Amino acid sequence: MFGRLGSVNRVSSEEVMQDGAHRRVVRIGDTVRRPAQPWTPTVHALLRHLENVGFAYAPRPLGIDDEGREVLTYIEGDSGSLGWAKVVDDQGLSNFARLLRDYHDACESFSPPPGANWSTDAGGREAGSSDNEVICHGDFGPWNVVWQGNQPVGIIDWDFARPAPRLHDVAYALEYVAPFRDDAECLRWLHYSAPPDRRLRLEHFCSAYGLDSTAGIVDAVIARQQDNADLVRRLAEQGHEPQATWAADGLLTELDRRIDWSKTHRQLLE
Missing domain, CATH: 1.10.510.10 (Transferase(Phosphotransferase) domain 1)
Structure with a gap:
């Protein structure tokens, strides 16, 4: 099951990273919020495994926020x-x-x-x-x-x-x-x-x-x-x-x- 995170102030703290017809991706502080999908629990299990084996190049899953978005750690750099x-x-x-x-x-x-x-x-x-x-x-x-x-x-x-x-x-x-x-x-x-x-x-x-x-x-x-x-x-x-x-x-x-x-x-x- 997903963990739940507290709500955030959309107006003052969201930085839009992607705003397409199919999904809106935003950054809030050191996290990235993306629409959760049916496969999100499986992907989060994979990301937790990568963390557990010491693979440092994948975001860490932090659960689901109050708006139903998956929450991942933000990775600083160019993409x-x-x-x-x-x-x-x-x-x-x-x-x-x-x-x-x-x-x-x-x-x-x-x-x-x-x-x-x-x-x-x-x-x-x-x-x-x-x-x-x-x-x-x-x-x-x-x-x-x-x-x-x-x-x-x-x-x-x-x-x-x-x-x-x-x-x-x-x-x-x-x-x-x-x-x-x-x-x-x-x-x-x-x-x-x-x-x-x-x-x-x-x-x-x-x-x-x-x-x-x-x-x-x-x-x-x-x-x-x-x-x-x-x-x-x-x-x-x-x-x-x-x-x-x-x-x-x-x-x-x-x-x-x-x-x-x-x-x-x-x-x-x-």
């Missing part, structure tokens, strides 16, 4: 759109990959509580599952890491956490940091000063994470891109936000374009 520039240089890229490996190792011993509920209906881990399956973050990109300089100090936004092979997170991250994007997007939006050496960056990430080989990685990224597009399409069709708005704004067409680019330009990464 969101500011995260993209942090992974351009080799040191930031290596730190990003090592953070993911450290998280996977920290959650390996986690056992979801009975009746665990995940946002994508992935279910809980079962006996006999793959040794490579952990509770993946599910949305591990530079925007969901908190940075101080080029050092990551936290991982945020755990809504898509779910049981999956480690490669699920690795492939997702590599789409964005290799990146599987054309030169124009890299130069215009992703803070590169020149077209990136995608093959070298992919190898650098995999080495920092601790993989012995990059064999099959490109196929895994393309498959992960397709899975993500299918997930957005399914959630949009069911009326979930923000996916419904994303679909209405043309994101599904953009996701299909990115998949086509990856298939056509895979020689840049292999």
